[in-house]
Amino acid sequence: MDSRMGSLLGCLFIVAALLQGGAAQVTHVVGGNVGWTIPASGFSYDTWAANQTFRAGDTLIFNFQTGAHDVAVVSAADYTACTKGNPIGTILNTGPASIKINTTGNHYYICTFGQHCEAKQKLAITVGSSTGSPTSAPTPSTTPTTTGGTSPTSPSSSPSSASSVTVGAFSILLLSTVIAFFY
Numbered sequence: 001m002d003s004r005m006g007s008l009l010g011c012l013f014i015v016a017a018l019l020q021g022g023a024a025q026v027t028h029v030v031g032g033n034v035g036w037t038i039p040a041s042g043f044s045y046d047t048w049a050a051n052q053t054f055r056a057g058d059t060l061i062f063n064f065q066t067g068a069h070d071v072a073v074v075s076a077a078d079y080t081a082c083t084k085g086n087p088i089g090t091i092l093n094t095g096p097a098s099i100k101i102n103t104t105g106n107h108y109y110i111c112t113f114g115q116h117c118e119a120k121q122k123l124a125i126t127v128g129s130s131t132g133s134p135t136s137a138p139t140p141s142t143t144p145t146t147t148g149g150t151s152p153t154s155p156s157s158s159p160s161s162a163s164s165v166t167v168g169a170f171s172i173l174l175l176s177t178v179i180a181f182f183y
């Protein structure tokens with residue numbers, strides 16, 4: 001192998017490794033020091049969320065005093081309208097509350113107390129695909145089924161694994177194509 005091919009392969013492996021990703025799963029404290037509350041004027045959960053990068057596998061921490069607020073996962077329509085009677089899964093009543101993000105796409109959270117949601121205690125986030133972990137190859141067929149689980153975020157954890165597989169396959173395809181092209 002000459003040095004040119006060696007360096008090319010080296011670069012390609014770095015690219016493939018970056019695509020596979022090694023980024024750690026991140027814990028996001030919602031609202032930072034403000035926590036999960038009715039925001040004062042000048043603070044917006046939209047602005048906070050815009051400065052975060054959410055990935056499948058990350059965790060949200062909602063800091064609030066038990067009995068003063070809660071967290072409900074809701075649909076986009078219920079988020080917009082502050083509809084409180086139709087939560088997805090169990091409302092989290094105990095603070096601080098932790099929610100693991102299992103799926104990509106848009107996720108919506110509101111407080112169901114009084115008029116808190118109307119007062120902008122509501123959060124919308126957009127979750128990108130997981131960067132995955134090279135040491136844990138996804139094996140969707142062996143995913144254990146949880147019985148009696150009450151987690152509001154339990155359904156469907158497979159999409160992030162599927163996207164990791166796609167990215168991995170894409171990396172290998174890209175690698176082969178470029179090698180074939182140059183040699």
Ligand SMILES: [Cu+2]
Nearest residue numbers: 069111113116
């Ligand atoms: Cu509240």
